[in-house]
Amino acid sequence: MTKSKILLKEILDEFSQILNRITEQIKNANNIAVIGHVNPDGDCVGSQLGLVLALNKIGKNAIPINEGKFKGIYKEYYEKHFEKDITNEYDLYIILDVPNKDRAGGFSNKIDFQKTIVIDHHITNDNFGKINWVSDKFIATAEMVFILLISMDFDFKECEVSQYLLNALLSDNGFFQHIRNDKYLSLLVSYLMIENGADSKISYDLMFSNNSIETEKLFALALQRLSSIYDGNVMWTYLTEEDKKKFDYPNFESGLVFREMMSIRGVKVSVFFKIDEEQNKIDISFRSTDDVDVSQVAASFGGGGHKVAAGVSVNGEFLDIKKQVFEKLEKILQKT
Ligand SMILES: [Mn+2]
Structure with missing residues (x-):
């Protein structure tokens, strides 16, 4: 086994229990809302869209919901994919990069919290979901979404999922400036994303070659x-x-x-x-x-x-x- 495979297996083993619980819920749901935090950043919107695309690809009806406001490149390229409010009932609510109920937005009273999964890398998270996967081993929520999809044997071929997740990861890890010796997983996960078709040049251009005069x-x-x-x-x-x-x-x-x-x-x-x-x-x-x-x-x-x-x-x-x-x-x- 290559070193990256060994490290990946270690992560999957460490989180196997919670990953199995999340996968179980996803399997049993058909209509899934994927929610992020207000005033979203790159990690939030990229994680939301990456997960939604993946869920759609495996036959789920997944909808990305974010109240906004969207700014800069996220306004330009991402906003159009999102719904701004919860107008339907869902079988499952997956809440990404959100540390507490309030940060989910004004519509949080419409969420059935008995049907929620919270995935977040902020250690200050309130664990407000029914199922909570919170770990500060990760620099970005996108890393956790990617690990979840790997654990579900998701097929990353011919889709934009790993690209969205790499864009998100690089935005939160500041193109590797926030790597620390207890947060090296970001390196492994970005390597795996690139192995699965993502291109870091596309992420770079999105973030740094998008200025107007x-x-x-x-x-x-x-x-x-x-x-x-x-x-x-x-x-x-x-x-x-x-x-x-x-x-x-x-x-x-x-x-x-x-x-x-x-x-x-x-x-x-x-x-x-x-x-x-x-x-x-x-x-x-x-x-x-x-x-x-x-x-x-x-x-x-x-x-x-x-x-x-x-x-x-x-x-x-x-x-x-x-x-x-x-x-x-x-x-x-x-x-x-
Ligand atoms: Mn984040």
Whole structure:
């Protein structure tokens, strides 16, 4: 047996009980709703569509349901496949990448929770399903969906299932930047997806070769305004609603700007302000290196997120808010 086959067998053995229970439920169901979280990300929508395609291929009537809002490439390429509400009764509800009932969306009261399977890699998951497969061994829910399909002997040939799942996996593992020694399964699973027909170049182009000229112009503007404080430990910049109107691009994504800011030598924290003067509103997003916890800063303004990626929306005057943010950051940096 090759090393990859041995590792795969180890995973299938480790999770055999839960995988059998899930497979049993799928076998006995005909109409299946596949649900994801509100404001879906790449892992969510890719896992949903990958699983739906696979279930359809084995003769089930599976429907992807997500309330939205869809943004960027997911709006462009994925949204059209989704229903936004639960309008039928289903034999089974498979809920992917959703840590608690509320995150499923406004329609969660229409879900029969006696008929639910929750599959998720967030360790904070409430285990709100009838059957719950929750494991933080995985960086993406898509990895778990793929393992489930392998355990069901799904035939990946001549379908887009492994491509959707690879797109999803790479979006959550940040094209391998989040691999850690306790989260190496992502490597194995992506290898297996590619072996089953997925192409990482397609995933890359979907994510990184999809910018419009308006995006690039706004991106350039944000970079031009880049400033550095605290000996280069903190980079920050901003865009206003006016800027977005001028370039006719209301849905500017901050990912591009963060990638550049975090690439600067010595940077520990990046801050991106989106200023809406008319509404007196400022969206603040943070990224940081592993040793700085920016979720604390976001939380102090009532926001939240992860240790290295967090955000908050506040009301107030920009100069005043900026001063408060920088004071909080200075305190956190002094501790590192
Ligand atoms: Mn995820």
